[in-house]
Amino acid sequence: MHKAGFVNIIGYPNVGKSTLMNSMVGEKLSIITSKAQTTRHRIMGIVNGDDFQIVYSDTPGIVKDPSYKMHQFMNQYINTALKDADILILMTEPDYPFADQEIIDKFNASQVHVIIVINKIDLSNQEAIMKEMETWKVKMPKADIIPISAVNNFNIEKVFDTIIQYLPEHEAFYPKDELTDKSTRFFISEILREKILLNYKKEIPYSAEVAVDQYKEEGNLVRISTIIYVSRDSQKAIILGHQGQAIKRIATAARLDIEEFIGKKVFLEITVKVSKDWRDDETTLKHFGYDQ
Ligand SMILES: Nc1nc2c(ncn2[C@@H]2O[C@H](COP(=O)(O)OP(=O)(O)OP(=O)(O)O)[C@@H](O)[C@H]2O)c(=O)[nH]1
Numbered sequence: 001m002h003k004a005g006f007v008n009i010i011g012y013p014n015v016g017k018s019t020l021m022n023s024m025v026g027e028k029l030s031i032i033t034s035k036a037q038t039t040r041h042r043i044m045g046i047v048n049g050d051d052f053q054i055v056y057s058d059t060p061g062i063v064k065d066p067s068y069k070m071h072q073f074m075n076q077y078i079n080t081a082l083k084d085a086d087i088l089i090l091m092t093e094p095d096y097p098f099a100d101q102e103i104i105d106k107f108n109a110s111q112v113h114v115i116i117v118i119n120k121i122d123l124s125n126q127e128a129i130m131k132e133m134e135t136w137k138v139k140m141p142k143a144d145i146i147p148i149s150a151v152n153n154f155n156i157e158k159v160f161d162t163i164i165q166y167l168p169e170h171e172a173f174y175p176k177d178e179l180t181d182k183s184t185r186f187f188i189s190e191i192l193r194e195k196i197l198l199n200y201k202k203e204i205p206y207s208a209e210v211a212v213d214q215y216k217e218e219g220n221l222v223r224i225s226t227i228i229y230v231s232r233d234s235q236k237a238i239i240l241g242h243q244g245q246a247i248k249r250i251a252t253a254a255r256l257d258i259e260e261f262i263g264k265k266v267f268l269e270i271t272v273k274v275s276k277d278w279r280d281d282e283t284t285l286k287h288f289g290y291d292q
Pocket residue numbers: 012013014015016017018019020031032033034035036037038039040059060061062119120121122123148149150151152
């Protein structure tokens with residue numbers, strides 16, 4: 001018997017959804033930072049065994065009161081996640097419990113099996129965790145409730161075993177050597193975006209988007225040119241930094257990660273362009289992949 005199915009991971013921003021998926025897949029597919037709304041696209045991570053295939057989807061955190069069109073696109077992923085999942089992982093934290101009643105009601109009414117994963121228990125205590133588990137038993141009586149620490153890989157096997165238990169009987173959906181649905185170009189732009197998130201403050205990380213303009217293999221070297229789009233000239237100046245120091249720093253950090261990711265030497269070029277109000281422009285958003 002072969003089992004296969006789709007497991008969608010949803011929750012508020014920054015609760016550790018990407019950390020869990022990477023840990024389950026055993027690869028750094030999704031970028032992780034301490035900033036909320038790190039993940040902007042739905043990213044698939046596939047785990048294969050001889051008699052099973054689990055297709056995870058890491059989704060952008062659920063944003064309340066979406067003020068930008070980009071956030072509306074991100075919230076649409078949640079509705080899609082509800083429709084096409086076999087199993088849903090609702091991730092939450094003891095000190096930051098998920099409290100969107102409308103979504104909880106939707107889950108309770110659906111046929112999809114829900115696993116409540118209470119993450120970051122390393123930051124909490126026994127009493128608070130027990131209390132949170134009790135609360136969830138009342139809110140979602142049919143769901144499994146599993147406390148974990150995704151960064152410490154604590155109780156991850158419990159999540160895996162529970163998924164296998166509920167995974168439907170089905171043939172594999174993707175070839176068994178496939179790890180993800182996203183392209184090398186996508187991962188390159190994500191690596192660069194991670195460096196922007198890590199190296200700039202305030203609104204800069206949220207004003208920037210990255211595109212890969214060219215990817216050319218020349219023997220053992222890969223030439224990659226990328227574009228960082230920002231909304232304003234002042235943001236471009238910050239991205240570049242005094243005498244270009246800031247952009248040099250992120251270029252080096254990104255190049256090293258990209259080299260590790262593709263296993264070749266990389267020549268990385270970054271151009272910064274000003275593209276006004278890209279967040280509200282549907283054509284530009286589609287160009288960046290917000291069209292699912
Ligand atoms: N202490 C602790 N920190 C964690 C744990 N899991 C994740 N984190 C941290 O929480 C932060 C957010 O993790 P992500 O995996 O990026 O969270 P996310 O839910 O994907 O966030 P968005 O993509 O912004 O929605 C990072 O700094 C992680 O290192 C955990 O089990 N314990």
